[in-house]
Amino acid sequence: MGAFERREIFLRAADVMARRGEEAIVALARETGASRLFSQFNLAFCVQVLREAAAAITRPAGELLPTSIRGACSMARRIPFGVVGAISPWNAPLVLGIRSIAIPLAVGNTVVMKPSEDAPITCGLLLADVLAEAGLPAGVLNVVTSDLADAGEVVAALIADPAGADGELHRLDQRRAHHRGPGRPASQAGRARTRREEPASGPGRALSGRRVLASAWLSRAAGRCHATMPR
Numbered sequence: 001m002g003a004f005e006r007r008e009i010f011l012r013a014a015d016v017m018a019r020r021g022e023e024a025i026v027a028l029a030r031e032t033g034a035s036r037l038f039s040q041f042n043l044a045f046c047v048q049v050l051r052e053a054a055a056a057i058t059r060p061a062g063e064l065l066p067t068s069i070r071g072a073c074s075m076a077r078r079i080p081f082g083v084v085g086a087i088s089p090w091n092a093p094l095v096l097g098i099r100s101i102a103i104p105l106a107v108g109n110t111v112v113m114k115p116s117e118d119a120p121i122t123c124g125l126l127l128a129d130v131l132a133e134a135g136l137p138a139g140v141l142n143v144v145t146s147d148l149a150d151a152g153e154v155v156a157a158l159i160a161d162p163a164g165a166d167g168e169l170h171r172l173d174q175r176r177a178h179h180r181g182p183g184r185p186a187s188q189a190g191r192a193r194t195r196r197e198e199p200a201s202g203p204g205r206a207l208s209g210r211r212v213l214a215s216a217w218l219s220r221a222a223g224r225c226h227a228t229m230p231r
Contacts, residue, residue, distance in 0.1 A: 001108075001137070003057050010054035010106060013134035014047050020130065024094065027126060031119045032090060042094035046127075049095075053102040080108035085158050087114045093122035101127065101141065111141050112158060117148040 017024070021043050028039040067074035086100035093116070101111050115124030124143045131141055146154040 006106060006108070007054045007057045009131070009135045010050050010057065010102075013131050013136070014050035014054070016130045016133050017043070017050060018047050024122065024126060027122050028093060031122050032093060038092075042092060042122075046094040046098045049098045049102050053106040056103065057106050078107065082109060084109045084111045085114075086111055087155065087158075088116060088123045090116035090119035090123060093119045094127070097123045097127050105131075105136070105141060110139070112144060113141065114144045114146070114155060114158060117146060117151055120145040 024043050024046075025036060025039040028034040028042060029036070034042070062078075063076040065074040065076055084101075084104040086104065088097040088100045097113075097115060101113055104111050113124050113128070120143075124145070128141050128143045132138075144154065144158070
């Protein structure tokens with residue numbers, strides 16, 4: 001799917017979310033006890049993130065790089081990583097949910113999303129339904145829900161899957177290890193935090209694993225590819 005087609009999907013998704021605003025506000029109240037004012041903030045933020053993601057899709061992302069090769073032009077372009085993992089907590093469901101998936105999807109990745117067990121609808125399922133209604137193809141966004149008691153095991157499986165995010169996180173670790181110095185790679189440290197803390201997550205406690213996946217992928221949702229070619 002081309003960039004302009006993706007942009008149209010995100011613009012439509014923003015309109016769909018705005019149109020279904022009252023449905024979202026009621027769902028937030030029922031699922032998390034959110035006040036109407038806070039629910040309206042969540043809704044407005046979510047709509048704006050979708051529109052900003054649409055704008056980012058067609059923003060120029062290439063670079064011209066200096067090269068020592070006479071008569072050659074060196075370029076860099078952004079390419080999708082592939083499969084992205086996203087974990088969103090319950091305390092601002094629409095805000096944290098859409099923030100964890102919008103940019104990874106916009107730049108061409110597929111996403112496996114695990115919303116909080118305390119708010120699976122407003123953290124994930126509602127967002128997926130809105131994007132599907134807007135025309136996002138089946139299989140591009142996948143939502144995995146679980147019981148609170150199984151959360152640690154589910155998150156560990158998502159992170160450890162060699163076909164998904166963990167393989168990319170491992171390669172990201174190798175590329176950026178010199179920035180951290182000695183110690184465990186980020187993906188290993190994150191895996192340990194997730195296994196220890198995730199089962200205890202609940203009201204008043206955000207999912208620690210989100211720092212490992214969602215935040216990392218939002219900032220680095222596309223890699224940089226270098227190419228040098230003759231002029």
